[in-house]
Amino acid sequence: MALRSRGSAIRARLATAALTLALAGCTAGDGGSGDGPFARYPETLSSWDLFVGEPADHVPATGVEPYDLNTPLFSDYALKFRFIQFPTAPDGALQPATYRDPEPFEFPVGTVIAKTFAYPADFRSPDEDLRLLETRLLIHEQEGWVGLPYIWNEEQTEARLVIVGGPLEVSWIDGSGRTVEHTYRVPNTNQCKTCHRTDGERLLPIGPHARQLNRESVYADGGGGPGGAENQLARWQRLGLLEDAPAPAEAPRAPVWNDSSTGSLTERARTWLDINCAHCHNLSGSGRTSGLDLRAAHGDRTRLGIYKHPVAAGQGTGDRLYGVVPGRPDESILVYRLESVHPGVMMPELGRGLVDSEAVALIRQWIEEMELGTEA
Ligand code: HEC
Ligand code: HEC
Incomplete structure (x- = not known):
């Protein structure tokens, strides 16, 4: 930063x-x-x-x-x-x-x-x-x-x-x-x-x-800890800027996508998809017609794209059959769309013109290590 x-x-x-x-x-x-x-x-x-x-x-x-x-x-x-x-x-x-x-x-x-x-x-x-x-x-x-x-x-x-x-x-x-x-x-x-x-x-x-x-x-005005470091939720509570909050230790904490000490591979990949995709890919967002739900907090494999056929065929699939094929990132439409900068193919469809290579590596590894299930 x-x-x-x-x-x-x-x-x-x-x-x-x-x-x-x-x-x-x-x-x-x-x-x-x-x-x-x-x-x-x-x-x-x-x-x-x-x-x-x-x-x-x-x-x-x-x-x-x-x-x-x-x-x-x-x-x-x-x-x-x-x-x-x-x-x-x-x-x-x-x-x-x-x-x-x-x-x-x-x-x-x-x-x-x-x-x-x-x-x-x-x-x-x-x-x-x-x-x-x-x-x-x-x-x-x-x-x-x-x-x-x-x-x-x-x-x-x-x-x-x-x-x-x-x-x-x-x-x-x-x-x-x-x-x-x-x-x-x-x-x-x-x-x-x-x-x-x-x-x-x-x-x-x-x-x-x-x-x-x-x-x-780390806060310029000193914060609560050494070097001005303070938990953001604790600080807001201390300053009266946040009501009805539990102590930070009791609140959920998302991992840092590129820091393996903060969460498992699955947790980091799901969190990355959650913040980068789930605002459109949820049950009511602008990507809902795709049937993909990329929010971190559900365990429905089909909604994640696993062995899910795409809604529309054509250039957005790269001739691949399923959103996600466990063990096979190169056969997964999701990876194809992350690696593209072509309008009509790339995901997210807005807000970028470059490929996030480090995140693609994370998502590839997540799919590679995913259990080969037969669930449809
Ligand atoms: C701005 C809204 C928006 C964002 C953000 C977004 N998408 Fe999409 N996505 C869509 C829409 C709309 C469709 C359906 C049309 C299409 O296939 O292009 C779609 C379709 C898809 C499909 C094809 C799904 C299918 O089964 O037909 C995949 C895979 C996909 N998105 C992955 C992602 C990923 C991964 C991210 C985050 C990196 C993401 N999208 C972010 C709007 C979005
Ligand atoms: C491609 C999707 C996308 C578009 C388009 C977009 N935003 Fe956002 N915006 C996000 C996401 C995701 C976050 C939260 C993640 C972050 O801040 O890194 C965010 C965060 C923000 C924030 C910080 C507060 C928050 O919601 O987290 C502001 C302010 C904001 N956007 C304003 C705008 C405005 C104004 C526009 C239009 C001019 C816009 N955004 C367009 C996806 C988008």
Whole structure:
């Protein structure tokens, strides 16, 4: 993680990474907030008062908490920085979230959740020369959650609301010294719905679950433990930001997908599928027609794709017969779609243009070691 000292600063010195803002100069009227349903939202990210000082440094304002997930969504290797702004009650106190499980926490109306996407110029020094791309907001209104994408300017002084999203040409150096160039896509506001309408109707947050938040983070303001480390759930309880929660030891805890000390191969693979796929692949999400249910918490082999015929034949199958064939990743449609970047084939269908090679290796190993069952 680049934000090693939580909330202290994102080093947004002018990056050497070449990044052209394809939408630079965009303002309201040409893809900005315009006159539509988003007209009432501020055009600039700084208007939300999430951060103090230079906006690009992401130093959280009072009432804004940084957080991390145990296993995050893959977004073309972009680093992500997440924050929650808790609303203030008339008496000046911050209004807490309510603990729930397995659903995401219940956040009060007025909550704003922010996620900033960035690339370092060189992943061998991920804390240096960060280039911020976009900051997505989920705003809890009386009627439900609203999603907004803000795109950072080249000077890194401000991000502007661009409801149509758009492509950004990016270039960075990976961990092995190779230069990677690709088109990073900021989603539009309709695409937010494809993923965040996890229950079919309302837009909902996806990450803030007990199992995902139950982890240690290092906080710039000292936190509770040595070096500023503190369990996120314990901290929120200590600060009065979380009600009705058990002690962290009693709460579920998701493994870290690429840390084998945190869970078995199956647990890590299922958790990776849960956060990367299950917002669409559940019983009511936008991928429900496929019959795949990739949530971590069920044991139905067919819903996982095991010996399940695809709903639609054609290019999305790679001529393979079943979603998952135990012991045979190369015969599994699921792997075929993870390894593709072809529109119409790749999964997830939105939110990436690169293959997550490390995760593909994990899913391959999970399928390889899966018991050869005969269940249909
Ligand atoms: C491809 C699916 C996908 C699309 C499209 C998408 N999101 Fe998300 N989003 C996720 C997932 C999965 C998470 C949780 C995992 C994480 O944060 O790494 C998430 C997390 C977030 C968060 C942090 C709070 C939370 O829900 O966990 C915000 C804020 C957010 N998204 C806003 C947006 C906005 C605004 C848009 C549209 C401009 C959008 N997202 C489009 C999948 C998506
Ligand atoms: C943005 C929503 C969305 C996300 C996220 C998503 N999918 Fe899908 N998926 C769909 C839709 C819609 C279909 C049905 C149309 C098709 O086959 O392309 C589908 C179909 C599939 C199929 C074919 C299923 C069948 O039996 O016909 C597989 C396999 C699959 N997805 C795997 C995944 C995996 C693995 C992930 C996560 C890495 C994922 N998907 C993430 C929407 C999504």
